[in-house]
Amino acid sequence: MDFSNLTIKKAHEGLVSKQFSAVDLTKHFLDVIKKKDKDIHAFLEVTEELALNQAKESDKKINNGEDIGILEGIPCAIKDNILVKGVKCTAGSRILDNYIAPYDATVVKKLQESGAIVIGKTNLDEFAMGSSTETSAFGVTKNPVDLKRVPGGSGGGSAASVSASECFYALGSETAGSVRQPASFCGGVGLKPTYGLVSRHGLIAMGSSLDVIGVNSKTVEDAELVFNVIKGKDRFDATSVENNKQQTTNNKQQIKVGVPKEYFIDGMEGGVERCVRKVINDLNSRGVEVKEVSLPYTKYALSSYYVLMPAEVSANMARYDGMRYGETVSSDSLLNTYLDTRKKYLGDEVRRRIMLGSYVLSEGHYDDYYRKAQKVRWLIREDFRKVFDEVDLIIAPTTPTTAFKFGEKTKNPVQMYLSDIFTAPANLAGIPAMSVPCGLSDGLPAGIQIMGQWMGEDRIFELGKIIEQIVNSK
Amino acid sequence: MLSQNDIQQIANLARIKFTEEEGKKFSKDLSSILDFISQLKEVEGEVSDERLRERGVFNVLREDVDDNKELEGMVSNLVDMAPEKQNGYVKVKKII
Numbered sequence: 304m305d306f307s308n309l310t311i312k313k314a315h316e317g318l319v320s321k322q323f324s325a326v327d328l329t330k331h332f333l334d335v336i337k338k339k340d341k342d343i344h345a346f347l348e349v350t351e352e353l354a355l356n357q358a359k360e361s362d363k364k365i366n367n368g369e370d371i372g373i374l375e376g377i378p379c380a381i382k383d384n385i386l387v388k389g390v391k392c393t394a395g396s397r398i399l400d401n402y403i404a405p406y407d408a409t410v411v412k413k414l415q416e417s418g419a420i421v422i423g424k425t426n427l428d429e430f431a432m433g434s435s436t437e438t439s440a441f442g443v444t445k446n447p448v449d450l451k452r453v454p455g456g457s458g459g460g461s462a463a464s465v466s467a468s469e470c471f472y473a474l475g476s477e478t479a480g481s482v483r484q485p486a487s488f489c490g491g492v493g494l495k496p497t498y499g500l501v502s503r504h505g506l507i508a509m510g511s512s513l514d515v516i517g518v519n520s521k522t523v524e525d526a527e528l529v530f531n532v533i534k535g536k537d538r539f540d541a542t543s544v545e546n547n548k549q550q551t552t553n554n555k556q557q558i559k560v561g562v563p564k565e566y567f568i569d570g571m572e573g574g575v576e577r578c579v580r581k582v583i584n585d586l587n588s589r590g591v592e593v594k595e596v597s598l599p600y601t602k603y604a605l606s607s608y609y610v611l612m613p614a615e616v617s618a619n620m621a622r623y624d625g626m627r628y629g630e631t632v633s634s635d636s637l638l639n640t641y642l643d644t645r646k647k648y649l650g651d652e653v654r655r656r657i658m659l660g661s662y663v664l665s666e667g668h669y670d671d672y673y674r675k676a677q678k679v680r681w682l683i684r685e686d687f688r689k690v691f692d693e694v695d696l697i698i699a700p701t702t703p704t705t706a707f708k709f710g711e712k713t714k715n716p717v718q719m720y721l722s723d724i725f726t727a728p729a730n731l732a733g734i735p736a737m738s739v740p741c742g743l744s745d746g747l748p749a750g751i752q753i754m755g756q757w758m759g760e761d762r763i764f765e766l767g768k769i770i771e772q773i774v775n776s777k
Numbered sequence: 778m779l780s781q782n783d784i785q786q787i788a789n790l791a792r793i794k795f796t797e798e799e800g801k802k803f804s805k806d807l808s809s810i811l812d813f814i815s816q817l818k819e820v821e822g823e824v825s826d827e828r829l830r831e832r833g834v835f836n837v838l839r840e841d842v843d844d845n846k847e848l849e850g851m852v853s854n855l856v857d858m859a860p861e862k863q864n865g866y867v868k869v870k871k872i873i
Contacts, residue, residue, distance in 0.1 A: 405854045541837040606814045617791060624792070626869050628858040637870040642794040654793050655806055658784070661791040662807070675817045678824035681832060716806050717813045 306331050307468035311377055311525045314471065318365060318376045325361035325376030329354050329420050332378045336423070336469045344444050345454075345464040347383050348391055349423040354378065357420045364418070373528050375418030380464045380473035383424040384431055385516065386505040387411050394507045395429040395439040395457075398629045398648035408505020409540065410474060410516050410533040417532050422470050425460030429650045430620070431481055431509045433457045434722040437713060438652045446489055448748060452706040455485030455722075461519045462489040472520040472529050478510045479608055480701075480726025482517035483738035487701035487750025490740045492767070494518045494526040497758050498733035499544040501530075502537030510615040511542075513608075513730045523739060523767035530760060548758035558766055559694040560586060561596030566699035566725055574744025579700045579751045582741045585773045591766070596694060598686040603679045604728040609720060610663050610676035611731075617660030620653065655716065684732045687754075695762050697754040700725055701738040705747035725752070735760050739770050742777070779808045 304323060306314070317323055333351055340346050361376035381387055384394040386404035388411075393399045411421070428438040436444045436459030446454040447467040454463040458475035462485030465473055475482040477495045486493025495517045506516055516533065520526040536545040562583055567576060586593050625631030625644030632643035645654070663672035690697060702722060712719040729736040734757055741751040751770065755763040784804045788794065795803060853865065861868040 402858070405858065406851065538839070541839075600820075603817060603820055606817050609810065609814055610817070621792075626859065627867055628855075631860045633860075637872055638792070640870060641792040645792060646794040649793075651799070651802075654795065655803060655810075657791045658787045658793055658803065659807060659810060662783075662787050662811075665787070665790065672814065672817070674826075674829075675820065678829060679817060679820050681824050681829060682820070715809065717809055720810075720813075 307335070309471075310522050311373060311471055311528050314377055315371075315373050315375070318361075319371065321365070325358040325365070325420065326355065328376060329358040329378050329422065332422055332470055335467070339447075339467050339469060342445065342450060343447055343463055343467050343469075344442055345425055345460040345467060345469060346380070346423040347393060347395075347426050347441055347460070350387070350390055350421055353390070354420050354422045357415070357418070361418050361420070372417045372532075374414065374532055376420060378420040378422040378470045379414065379529075380423050380425045380461060380470045381411060381421055382427055382458050382461045382473065382475045384427060384476055384507040385411060385474055386507075387421055387424065390424060392424065392507070393441070394431070395427045395441065396649065396653070397440045398623050398644070400440075400630060402629050406505065409502040409537045411505060413533050413535070414474075423464075425458070425464050425473055427460055427481075428457035428652070430507070430653050431457040431476055431478060432616070432652045432656055434480070434484060434719050435707070435712065436460065436485075437709065438650055440650060443709065446706050448490055449706065449746075452708050452747070453488065455488035455706065457481040458519065459485050462486050462491055462493065465489070465491050465519045465521060472518055472525055474533070475517050475519050476506055476509075477515050477517050477730060478513045478612060479723040479730050482519060483701050483726050483736060483750070483752055484722060486519055486738045487740075487752075488706035488748065490748030492520045492523055492526050492740070493738040493750075494520070494530060495729060495736045496530060496534065496760060497735040499542055500534045500546055500735075500758065500760075502535065502540040502543045504537055504539035508619045510612040511619065512615060513612060515730070523737070523764055523771055526737065527764045546758050557590060557592055558696060558762065559592045559594070560766065561594060561690055561694035561697045563596050563598045563601065563690070563697055563699055565598050565601035568703065568724075571700065571703035572705060572744055575700055575703065575705060575749045578742035578744055578749040579698075582751055582770055582773055583698065586769070589769050589773065591769065594694065596690045596697065598683075598690060598697075598728070600679065600682045600686050601728060604683055604731055605720060605724050607676040607679040607683065608723070608727045608731060609659070610672045611680060613656040613660030614664050614673055615660070616656045617658075617664065620649075620657050623649065652716075680731050683728055687728075687732045687734055691756045695756070695759070696766055698766075699752055699754070701750035701752040702726070705744050705749055729754050733757060735763055737763050737767055739767050739774070741770065741774050779804055779811065
């Protein structure tokens with residue numbers, strides 16, 4: 304049976320009708336990983352025993368005639384900066400190479416309660432800092448569509464594992480596009496929820512006011528099904544909130560979409576722009592109203608991000624000091640233990656961002672950089688608020704280019720940072736966004752992203768499904 | 778351009794150490810990043826400090842009550858992960 308083309312719903316039907324068992328399904332995906340992952344390296348850890356035990360539990364329920372939830376018995380992967388109890392969690396860094404997670408992240412707990420099968424932990428840029436998965440201390444992940452190219456980052460492993468059909472879906476995290484950009488590069492769907500709708504408890508923190516946990520999947524419906532299970536206010540995450548927005552999908556009002564002119568820039572790949580515009584042109588015939596809008600402060604998003612994020616990083620990375628967990632270099636003094644441990648075990652990009660963050664927060668620079676960036680962030684949020692008075696959703700390219708080759712952007716950090724130019728604004732504003740495949744540019748996947756109002760995921764899913772129909776009908 | 782001295786000062790604050798070779802590269806990289814970021818200067822006076830305070834950001838507090846049954850045993854699990862511990866405490870080098 305070809306399991307690789309199944310959606311979550313179809314697999315669920317197969318399990319319920321006993322066409323195959325959860326153990327069959329899990330064994331299949333473990334086999335695929337064994338065959339493909341030596342080339343792709345999406346996984347840092349394959350949790351075979353855990354997965355098979357969970358699958359056996361699911362089969363027990365099914366054989367007892369119990370009603371099962373939609374995610375029961377369905378294999379998934381978890382980005383290696385999200386804690387799964389008893390399993391190594393490295394955040395792609397040598398400093399956590401000996402760290403076994405002492406508890407489950409809330410999202411993992413929710414998935415397990417729903418019967419999900421955790422098949423492994425996926426590769427990422429070190430501490431989620433990067434846009435290509437090239438800074439992982441444990442080797443790169445290759446784009447399954449073209450092994451000479453990056454899968455994107457920081458969640459390259461999650462996107463690649465789905466693209467290579469090594470699992471149905473994978474959890475990832477975003478601070479400026481780390482779920483959407485790899486989804487776009489690998490030809491899959493990448494969902495970034497509204498900040499606060501999904502608990503961050505058990506997510507290794509990078510930029511706490513920006514981080515969200517997201518989903519990589521093959522289809523929009525799959526992402527929606529997973530989102531509905533992992534969302535929810537959590538007492539262990541003080542920044543989490545309940546979704547109190549009225550659902551609008553029952554409202555048969557026509558969807559109004561805005562296309563921001565600032566997201567079509569010089570230097571972006573022609574093929575990507577063509578794919579995106581083709582979809583936009585088709586939307587009218589599908590009952591969607593499209594108009595041009597403007598988000599004037601877009602061009603400052605990336606600089607604002609590269610002040611605020613490193614500032615938060617410099618605080619969040621302070622805990623990696625060789626004192627509480629992780630690797631340590633025993634030294635003669637406390638200060639030297641800090642210095643030696645961090646020098647030995649933290650990579651270049653991490654150290655770069657810690658220093659940048661310390662600088663922008665330091666006396667004499669705080670006002671020029673940090674306070675200024677906070678103001679710009681507010682202006683970007685206001686841009687979105689104003690545009691959402693006119694339209695329900697905003698669509699734009701996810702990235703300016705398709706997947707680049709290994710080593711292409713590693714010489715100059717700013718070059719790499721520019722990959723996030725279209726994705727960072729949504730993180731700064733806290734709004735939800737989803738990347739959906741929209742065709743190929745020179746044989747490589749291009750992604751279109753849908754940005755929605757705070758807590759407006761339902762409309763995003765609605766438009767996402769329409770776009771899928773458009774793209775699949777070509 | 779950030780001088781070697783600037784870099785060394787930042788590094789001390791951040792508890793970061795590097796070789797001379799690495800120091801030169803960090804200096805170059807950080808300067809180029811700061812160049813890029815300096816475009817923020819173009820955004821002048823459009824948000825006052827008061828406006829920023831009005832953003833509606835507030836603290837989320839809870840009652841200081843220990844009702845965490847699910848966290849039983851967690852403290853000792855966490856302390857166990859430290860490289861050095863004693864009597865249920867994480868042990869560190871002399872601070873003062």
